Amino acid sequence: MYQFLDIAYFQNQFIPFQSATLSIATHALHYGTSAFGGLRGIPDPHQRNQILLFRLDRHCQRLSQSAKFLNYDLSAEAIQSTIETFVQKNRPQSSFYIRPLVYTSDLGIAPRLHNIEKNFLIYGIELGDYLSPDGVSCRFSSWCRQEDRSLPLRGKVGGAYITSSLAKTEAVESGFDEAILLNAQGKVSEASGMNIFAVRRGCLITPGADQDILEGITRDSVIQLAKEAGIEVIERPLDKSELLIADEVFLSGTAAKITPVKQIENYALPLDRPITQLLRDKLTAITENRDHSHPEWIFKVQL
Numbered sequence: 021m022y023q024f025l026d027i028a029y030f031q032n033q034f035i036p037f038q039s040a041t042l043s044i045a046t047h048a049l050h051y052g053t054s055a056f057g058g059l060r061g062i063p064d065p066h067q068r069n070q071i072l073l074f075r076l077d078r079h080c081q082r083l084s085q086s087a088k089f090l091n092y093d094l095s096a097e098a099i100q101s102t103i104e105t106f107v108q109k110n111r112p113q114s115s116f117y118i119r120p121l122v123y124t125s126d127l128g129i130a131p132r133l134h135n136i137e138k139n140f141l142i143y144g145i146e147l148g149d150y151l152s153p154d155g156v157s158c159r160f161s162s163w164c165r166q167e168d169r170s171l172p173l174r175g176k177v178g179g180a181y182i183t184s185s186l187a188k189t190e191a192v193e194s195g196f197d198e199a200i201l202l203n204a205q206g207k208v209s210e211a212s213g214m215n216i217f218a219v220r221r222g223c224l225i226t227p228g229a230d231q232d233i234l235e236g237i238t239r240d241s242v243i244q245l246a247k248e249a250g251i252e253v254i255e256r257p258l259d260k261s262e263l264l265i266a267d268e269v270f271l272s273g274t275a276a277k278i279t280p281v282k283q284i285e286n287y288a289l290p291l292d293r294p295i296t297q298l299l300r301d302k303l304t305a306i307t308e309n310r311d312h313s314h315p316e317w318i319f320k321v322q323l
């Protein structure tokens with residue numbers, strides 16, 4: 021199981037993780053009325069007593085926007101300063117993942133977002149690789165990615181993850197590692213918790229923000245790094261068949277980082293992945309503070 025960081029932020033206090041518990045009647049547990057974030061950090065390999073957080077500002081902005089969809093006013097600045105204190109209290113010793121969550125914390129029934137208490141909590145886990153860095157096998161899900169007219173897909177809202185969970189379990193129980201979801205128009209949208217990229221004839225193609233994707237922060241970083249490396253990036257609707265004959269396919273996400281796809285259904289993808297490799301090496305070097313080309317992406321927390 022996961023190794024949890026010792027201290028959690030819960031009900032406006034920093035307390036031991038084990039003591040941070042909720043009632044079984046908590047509203048969000050019943051209706052998925054929550055929204056969460058997920059960001060990575062590492063102890064600075066070059067400087068003791070310093071923790072590096074990747075794109076903290078963007079993660080806090082996205083969570084603040086997600087909170088807005090829940091009728092909860094929580095500023096990005098408030099989230100950011102609480103996360104900084106959370107890191108100082110925990111003094112993590114190895115690579116970790118922070119999970120901030122906003123949720124309807126009232127006890128009681130009736131789905132709604134008005135006239136109901138909300139709250140904000142944070143916990144963390146130690147986290148190395150989430151998916152195999154050597155590559156994963158994927159299947160197309162029989163479940164379709166939700167549409168933005170059904171729920172706010174630009175928020176990372178808890179209830180949306182029933183579809184991700186159905187798709188992931190369907191994939192794993194049928195012998196694959198991951199699921200690729202198509203949207204209601206039948207175009208490629210994303211994986212269960214990652215965005216997707218394909219390389220065709222040297223161009224990097226990824227479904228645009230209008231394809232019912234979560235606007236991933238890793239996706240945004242990958243697009244910027246590719247453009248800086250002189251790779252043409254095209255954001256456009258992507259067909260299922262294009263993935264099957266792509267030169268390279270990879271998934272991007274905070275937990276998954278850049279994970280190559282080695283197989284989709286019964287189609288094997290080439291093992292030579294120069295663009296995936298280049299982008300992965302670059303992103304890793306930046307997150308580990310070995311490459312200083314994007315200092316604005318690295319937030320330093322002093323312990």
Ligand code: PMP
Binds near residue numbers: 274
């Ligand atoms: N799509 C979904 C559904 C996700 O849960 C995630 C993970 N947050 C992503 C894409 C990738 O987003 P990010 O790069 O910001 O982690």
